[in-house]
Amino acid sequence: MKTTGEIIREQREKKGLLLRQLAARLDIDAAILSKIERGDRKATREQILKLADLLDLKKDELLIQYLSENIAYDIADEDIAKQALKVAEKRIEYIKRKRK
Amino acid sequence: MKTTGEIIREQREKKGLLLRQLAARLDIDAAILSKIERGDRKATREQILKLADLLDLKKDELLIQYLSENIAYDIADEDIAKQALKVAEKRIEYIKRKRK
DNA sequence: CTACTTTTGACAAAATATGTCAAGATAAAA
């Protein structure tokens, strides 16, 4: 299963971009982008959207990867992780229903 | 659907405890507990476990409520919330499989 | 070796989370 960072690195290399070049466009130091690609640091939501744009990746797909990774990271250590996800799903349905 | 705060408040009242009393046992100001019960502030994971203990609630159940609420809060605004949850589930399975 | 890219770690700044306190709102008792 690919990480968000791996997806980004692959696509950056496909485009022939250096860390330095892509980082400049993101307005951050190359060190951070390196860490993001390697999974040492999390990107921000804004950076993910910019990256999708700059690398011609589908925004929604990359965002799903990114969000799911954050969620998994938050609860993977919990024995009850799966149950928490199930309840979260119901909660979200509930919230969306209520908003209409 | 009940919030974690509502569950806590109900149980505190069932036990006949004042905010001040329960807060003291949690080692925080009553103001914070009030906010937690009303959904103004998030509890910490540690506080949730202590609360389950002090209020005779099942640790796992309260923790599931709490975690699911945090997850839902994080992504409820996203159109792709549900898809992110699905992928998160797969990711968690993947992580757990890998660990063994 | 040299020149270039990437990685790493120490540190700084910014943002967020967590808490205290005191004053205001609410409600029940006298």
Added chain:
DNA sequence: TTTTATCTTGACATATTTTGTCAAAAGTAG
């Protein structure tokens, strides 16, 4: 209705986490 106790709210302080910079080390190709 005044008094008393509880709860709520908002301003502020502190602590923790996140996000970033920089420079040196490590890796890679000519």
